[in-house]
Amino acid sequence: MDTSTIFPFFEKGLPLRSRDLNAVFRRADAEVRHTRTCLHGMGILYGLHVTVETNTITIQAGAGVTSEGHLYCSHTPVELTNSTSPASKIIKREFKAESFGDYLDRPSTTDELNDTVEHLELNSIGTPLTSETLANKWLIVFFEVVAEDLKGCATCDKGKRANVTTKFLLIDDKVWSGNGSLPGLSAIFDCGPNTATNQSNTFTPISTTVVRLSLPDADGDSNLSDLYKNSLNTSFPGIKDELIKTCGLADTIFGLGSMGKDAASMLDVPALHPKTNGQYLYDYLRLIIRAYNEFVTTPFTRHMANLPPKTCFPKHLALGKFDANGGFSDDVRTPFYRPIFSGTTDTDFEYARQLYERLISLLINADFGSLDTEAKKELRITPSRRATFPVGMQAIPFYLKTDALQKNWRPASQFDALILSYDGTKRLQHQPFFDESDFYRIEGHVNQKITLNDKKKNQFEDLRDSLNLPFQVVLVKPLRGQDDVPSLTEFARQNPGLEHQGGVPSGGTFVVVVSGEGNTILGDFCLPYWVQPPTPKPVIADFEIKSQTTKPNEGETFVLFSTSENQNDLEWHVKGSNGDGTRLSADNHQNEYAHFFPLTNLPATHYLVTLTAKKDGRESVEKTTIVVINQKEQTPPKASFAVDAQENGDVSENGDEIKVTFTDAHKPFEIKLIFQNKSENADEYRWQLDGKLKSKAKNTFSQKFVWVAGEADPQTFTIQLTASRDGLIDIAEKTVTASLPSLNPID
The missing domain is CATH 2.60.40 (Immunoglobulin-like)
Structure with a gap:
């Protein structure tokens, strides 16, 4: 488009020259055509559908605008009955012209054979419209522009005029495929938005996604933080590049300077790995993508695609194509392209702006450094909504600066007066919003220890039960073969769909990953369905006498050795009695326990040895009686x-x-x-x-x-x-x- 504002002024008494009048005409004509394309659109606006009967083509009423701004409008159907013969006609260079004005100062060229195109001109006496004639032809509306000399004689010059004639042409398919085609007859599928530039200026959903963790296929010895790190390193560069490109365009449209582009450029997720084992960064990056896609799919941004270049279909509109058998299809006809602001309102613009400002706030208000503070180490459950709901209906994650985000976390609330989402930083006795939520954010537990209350419930079960929430809690460990808790990879294979979402859906299962030693919480995942916790292996208490040493006239020392299974705590207890009922006892928590059993005045003293094996509130007991004989000579047993x-x-x-x-x-x-x-x-x-x-x-x-x-x-x-x-x-x-x-x- 010519953006020049230079045009002539006419002074009284100044001679009026032809080029002055032509300049006025060019400007007026260009303004009219640019108004059509830039403010109304280009392509087929409505109608112009085609029906074919024997030897007759009917084009229904309709209207359309070429990419150069030529308007075709018919209020009644047009019937086409014949085509000219022969099937070849010279289309002069005027076919490729960009404006009428080019022909007012340049002679017509009738002998440029390289700028020709074979076609059939309809509605003239000639060849009948048989299936053979129509086969593999495109039907187009064509605006033929011819500069006609108005010379009355050889020596006089009356100037010239531009004749614009609307014609219906059948163009062979080879023209559209590039075999002998002219630049002015581009196929419509080559004329999408932005064909004139290499860089798209449209708002489209982000094409890069966060690579999901492939838990069922992971090596059983893989470190959970390494899985997150690999996912983030793979996904992050592409996401950042798309954010920078889109934010640069959005900054211009909303008049924000370079605020969004600068925020996207400063995003550096990989540098934050060590602070959260990657899980909150994984959640953060997915949140950014959801907020971004929510912005680019608003009514305003959906119409932000640039119009095709004006050279795309400058003087024609494609109505459809005949196949090899003469059948007609309008699936490939010229579509209608709306201008950038067409179909949107001030409310749409304001809503899109607020969503974009929220995206910027997300980029600059991550606060992962605060996760090491005591305030962030308190387990909390916050009512929220599933990821299928808009971002603003979900709870604000605790790794963000809540105060900075509350203003524009949910822009829709400024139109429907709904309450803002909030960060559950405290455990309240009464939570009025849980009844309306279908997802519960669970945070503040990573790198903390699993603890049990007096009812042998861990802290997740305890808080869940106090709020009466419907979800299951399952503990898993990251490595294989550790005690009776399943590994993460084994659990993922048995329960498809395991994913980290920052919490658990109502009726689902919250899966807590704990370390092999120390029961430190490494991360969490969830399932949208209920999974019964695996039945733990039984605790088995057992022991054997490893050695025996006799101290004459005093007693016996026995070394007892535990052969118990699946326990993490042992308790030895020895109880004996003499004639006066005196009791002897001792406690020990080691696998090997040595105890001295003294003689008494009785011929034989019986001692009851009890070993209790314990684990996670479960226990097993094994008992054996040891008898110390008080006599100098006795026949020992003989095993055989x-x-x-x-x-x-x-x-x-x-x-x-x-x-x-x-x-x-x-x-x-x-x-x-x-x-x-x-x-x-x-x-x-x-x-x-x-x-x-x-x-x-x-x-x-x-x-x-x-x-x-x-x-x-x-x-x-x-x-x-x-x-x-x-x-x-x-x-x-x-x-x-x-x-x-x-x-x-x-x-």
Whole structure:
């Protein structure tokens, strides 16, 4: 568009020249056409739909404006019946003209064959409109501009005039595909917004997204903060670039200088990783994207696309295209492009401006440094809404400066007078807004310890129950094989959709990730559905007598060793009594516990040894009686056992070794051995396999053994029988080995 404001003034008595009048005409004509395109739009405004019958094309009433501003308007249908013959006509250079004025000072060129286009001109006597004639043709409305000389004779000059004629043309598809086409006949799909520039000036939703954490596919030993860091480092550069580009345009439109662009340029998320393990930064970046997309999809910003360049369809409107069989489609006709401010109101503009100012506030009011303060270390639950609702209907995250954001957090509230969202910085006894919320922000717990109240509930369950909120709490650990709490990767595989959202939806599951040692909270995720907490492994209390030392005429010292399973605390307790009922007791919390059992005046003193294994409010108890005999001479127990029977395989005993021989006929290589107790002078027995208690049977003990075919070094098992009486013990031990046949190929 020519933005020059230079035009002539006419003074009284000044000779009037042709170029002065032509300049006035050019300006007036350009203003009219620019008004049409820039204030009303360009393309087909309405109507101009095409119907085809035998030898007749009907164009319905309608209106349209070319990209150069030429107006076509018909209030009645137009019927086209024939095409000219032959099917070739010279279109002069005027076809590519940019304005009428170019022809008033330049002679017409009738011999420039390179600027021609094959076409069929409709509504003239000639070739019938058969399917063969129409095949692969575009139907266009064309404004033909011809500069006509008005010379009456060879020596006189009456000037010239511009003739603008509206014609309906059939243009072969090769013109649109670039084969011999002219610049003025660009295909409409090449004429979208901003084809004249390399950089888009439109507001569109941000194309870069925050890379989601692929928890089910993550290495079980991956550090949670590393997963966040990789996501942020991958996503951040593209998001920042799009923010800078869009904010530069928005600053200009809303008259904010470079405020938004400067704020976007200063955004530096990766530098803040160590302070939050990445989870709040992850949440922050997703919040920025939602606020950005909410801004660019307002009624005002949806119309912010620039118009196509005026050279796109300067003197034609495409009505549609005939296929190879003569069938017509208007799916590819010239669309209508609205000007930048068309269809919006002052309210739309103000609403978009407030959303943009909120975006700037989000960029400059992150306060991650305050997360180390005591005020931010208090667990809080804030009523909010799900991410599908507008940002302003959600609670303000606690890592933002609440006071700075409350003014424009929810711009819609200034039109509908609704209350602003707030940051739940305190635990209130009465929360009136929970009934209307479907999401609960949960914050202030990262890097804190898991604690239990007197009812064995953690702090999340305690606060949830005090507010009577409907969601489940599940604890997971980041690594595999840690106690009875599932790993994060295993839990994610079993429960699809695990994601960090800064809280939990109503009726969902809040998943807390704790460290392997110390129960420090590393982060949180959520699921939109209810998940029953995994059943913990049972606590099993058990112990064995590791050694015994006799102190003559004083007593016995026993070293007790715990073989308990799945516990994190132990408590030993010894209780004994003499003839006067005196009680002796001792406590110890170690795996190995040595205790002296003194003699009394009684022939035998009984001591009850109790081991209690504990974990997370669960416990298991194992008890054994130790008897100290008060006599100089006594017959000690003698532990002994032998194989009594077997199923499958051949068994032989040689001293302390039991050998099982298998052949191919014995497959699978497993055997059940029955051991006969041959101990003497004992009344209590403990059968153990590889150090684990299996039975306290007095007579026989059976055990199944299994070997794997092809093992180069078959496993060896150890069977141990402990016989005891009145505090004295004896131990018999034998090994069970196997001889396997060579592994033969499978037929």
